[in-house]
Amino acid sequence: MHNSAYSACGMPHVYDSLQVDSLSSVQGLLEEGKRDGIVVSLPYKTEILQMLDEVAPDARCIGAVNTVVIEKDFISGQPMKRPILKGYNTDYIGIMNCIQLSLSPANSVKQGTSALIVGAGGMARAAIYACVQVGIQNVCIFNRTRENAHKLTEYYELIDTLDSPWPAQLRQPTVIVSCIAPDTPATFSIPEQWLCSKTSGVFIELAYTPLATPFTKQMQSKVSRGWILVDGFEVLVEQGVAQFEILTRRPAPVYVMRDAVQRSILNAILLLNGPNLNLLGTREPHLYGTTALKDIEQSSIELGTKLEARIETFQSNHEGHLIDRIHAARGVADAIMINPGAFTHTSVAIRDALLGVNIPFIEMHITNVHTREAFRQHSFLSDKAAACIIGLGVFGYEVAIEHAARDLVNK
Ligand SMILES: NC(=O)c1ccc[n+]([C@@H]2O[C@H](COP(=O)([O-])OP(=O)(O)OC[C@H]3O[C@@H](n4cnc5c(N)ncnc54)[C@H](OP(=O)(O)O)[C@@H]3O)[C@@H](O)[C@H]2O)c1
Structure with a gap:
């Protein structure tokens, strides 16, 4: 995400990751003089505080720093004897932005708004701070280990067990x-008696490996009631954007960073449709059905998201354009699903392109080509395809995505 941003902004900087086995190694990194900053992850987010010259008030309050800026300015023309180290916390900014961006007008923060934090580790502290920053005064915590949550409950309410009712004096949580x-x-699941907000609310899952967690699965069933789900990927991007801006003091290329994270987290599957498939929905509906290609592509993208795969779609009536798109997928796509249309029976060039990029592919046909004209009986692709899905109608696209996302991308 950071390297993509530097490159998009024409900056020579490089973001590199290093594993260190003690806090003293971090001290060395800070003083090497080669870096403009470091990003800190567990377990050093708290311990690093003692090494810093300045800590932003929010980071001090949360008790954790995930971003250190190494100031190497000159004072009175003289280089500083040693760099000044300033600590920030962008984890809470990521959570705070996600809350603000996702709360519906009906759930805008008012005096009685309540929030529930599940967990009591470092990110729970950041989440509490984010809630307070958006103006939420009533924060309840539930944690598996009661004693660990106690450290956080000096000012906030603790819910003891999953059987406990939501505190009677508070409104149901909307965050x-x-x-x-x-x-x-x-x-465990989030108890239903804590999910009774009449205006529903926003549910934020911080974990992103994997994106789908038991809680996101549970909360998906509440989407029809108006609950908004935000996954850890969104928080990661928001906090990364804040981090980039603190480290570089310039606006972040948000789109580029989001795209880079998406590429790194999600498996990429390219869905290719060949000639005449742009006419789906109106072309010979007795054979090809009434669903338009744009609807197939949209539902494919949605299914992909559920399966943690990013579906990219492309349709062309031109052989060369399809070949160019296949070439562009090299090193980017983990699998290709292709409905080559009539090119199935004619195109050695598409076969060669698919073999050339060495990406596993699924050949798809809406109709059962074997029951049709003799010239449709031969495919230039089938003997090289990981699977052929033929004659299932547009449902074949769903089957192909399931197979590609679950099996092919890991090969
Ligand atoms: N999206 C982002 O940008 C971003 C950034 C940083 C971190 N994160 C994610 O945020 C999450 C929390 O990180 P953290 O730094 O707060 O971790 P942490 O300090 O290790 O705290 C972990 C918390 O999870 C609880 N827990 C662990 N396993 C559990 C289980 N099986 N059932 C119930 N509770 C369980 C622990 O409860 P006990 O007290 O009972 O052990 C503790 O409260 C992680 O998923 C991390 O990947 C996301």
Whole structure:
């Protein structure tokens, strides 16, 4: 995300990741003089505070720093003896922005607005601070281990058990932030008695590996009631944008950063449609059905999102354009789904392109080509395809995405 941003802004900087095994190694990195800043992850977000010359008030309040700016300015023409280290926390900014961007007008923050934080680790502290910053005065915490949550409840209410009712004196929460470590997924659901807000609310999941967690699966069933779901990917981008702006003091190329994160987190599947498929919905509907290509592409993208795959779509009536798109997928796409249309039976060039980029592909046909004209019986692709999905109508696209997202991308 950061490297894509530097490159888009024409900056020579490089973002590199280093694993260190002690805080003293971090000290070395800070003083090497080669860097303009460092981004800190667990377990050093708290310990690093003691090494810093200045800590932003929000980071001080949260008790954690994830971004250190190394100031190497000159004072009175003399280089400083050692760089000044300034600490910031952008985790809370990511959460705060996601709350503000996702709250519906009906849930705009008022005096009685309540929030629920699930978890009591470092990110829970950032989430509480984010809630307070958007003006929420009533924050409740639930954590698996009661004692760990106690450290956070000096000012905020603790909910003891999953059987507890929502505190009677508070309105039902309209902001819920899940701050649970992803390595061992929670085995409980958010109790239904805490999800009774008449205006629903926003649910933010911080974990992003994987994007789908037990809570996002639970909350998906509440979307029809008006709940807005925000995944850890959104928070990651928002906090990364803030980090870029603090480190470089210039506006971040948000679109570029979002795209880079999406590329790194999600598997990419290219959905190609060949000649005449742009006419789907109106072309010989007795054979090809009534669903338009744009609807197939849209539902493919939505299904892909559920399966943590990013679907890119492309249709062309021109063989060369399809070949160019296949070439562009090299090193980018993890799988290709192709309905080559009539090129199936004629195009050695598309076959060569698919083999040339060495990306597993699925050949798809809406109709059962084997029951049709003799010239449709031969395919230049089938013997090289990972799978052929033929005759299932437009449902074949769903089947292809399921197979590509679950099986092909990991090969
Ligand atoms: N999207 C982003 O930009 C972003 C940035 C940073 C972190 N994160 C994510 O934020 C999450 C929290 O990070 P953190 O730094 O706060 O971690 P942390 O300090 O290790 O805290 C983890 C919390 O999760 C709870 N927990 C762990 N496993 C659990 C389980 N199976 N059931 C119930 N509770 C469980 C722990 O409860 P106990 O007290 O009972 O152990 C603790 O409260 C992680 O998923 C991390 O990947 C996201």
